[in-house]
Amino acid sequence: MTCSQLPYRQQNCSFDSHGQHGSGSYGGHRKTMTEHLLKILIVGDGNVGKSSFVHRYVSGQFNKTYKMTVGVDFSVKLLHWSETEKVRLQLWDIAGQERFISMNRIYYKGAVGCVVMFDVTNSSSFLSCRHWKQDLDNKAMLPSGDSIPCILLANKCDLAQRVVSADSIKEFSKANGFKTWMETSVKENKNIGEAMRRLVQEILSVKSRMDPLQPDHENRTSTELDPEFNSSPGPSCC
Ligand SMILES: Nc1nc2c(ncn2[C@@H]2O[C@H](COP(=O)(O)OP(=O)(O)OP(=O)(O)O)[C@@H](O)[C@H]2O)c(=O)[nH]1
């Protein structure tokens, strides 16, 4: 599902629920299924490949033609995370041009994870990542005040005219509080699923740490995300 330019009220309605519990039967045993609902932001300068990344991840396809995003697009992907857990991802693909518009605080509300992307053939898109990360940390955070989990993706690593070195990405990632960084090629389908798996793992482990009193905490990857999880005023290579 992709919705372009929905009015905010309509977008936000989809994000008021925070997961569902249901039961499934496995070989005669009934296990409780938990569904985690995670809102994830995809940010970075224009033309770096954010929409292509989401499209590849959700539909498995790549399109050479550039169609600039206006405002925000969102997509949904359901992951069968474990025998007892499903993860429903709501991917908010924010237009690169939003960097120049101060209205995007509403997009960050309720986000529990973020991908910051740049293009390895465009040094200014790399330099902008500092801005995107700072903007994220100012607009979304955990109740503890810590940043929400965020990964850095160095896209278009299939192209020969690379201008950003792996060493500088590594240093930048560490200095700016990213959980990890990866080189990706949406075109060649490199590290797309891996990157998202890593981010989801980080999000679920944060939640698990925040909620240590869950009765079955020791046996589970994580639990439901709280409504207030973050909505207050937070390598591998190709
Ligand atoms: N060679 C190569 N091209 C890519 C890759 N990923 C995306 N592209 C191309 O880069 C262009 C921009 O991709 P988009 O996904 O539209 O970029 P965006 O970041 O969403 O841009 P905005 O919507 O303006 O913020 C398109 O022509 C894509 O086909 C990649 O990994 N390698």
Ligand SMILES: [Mg+2]
């Ligand atoms: Mg786009």
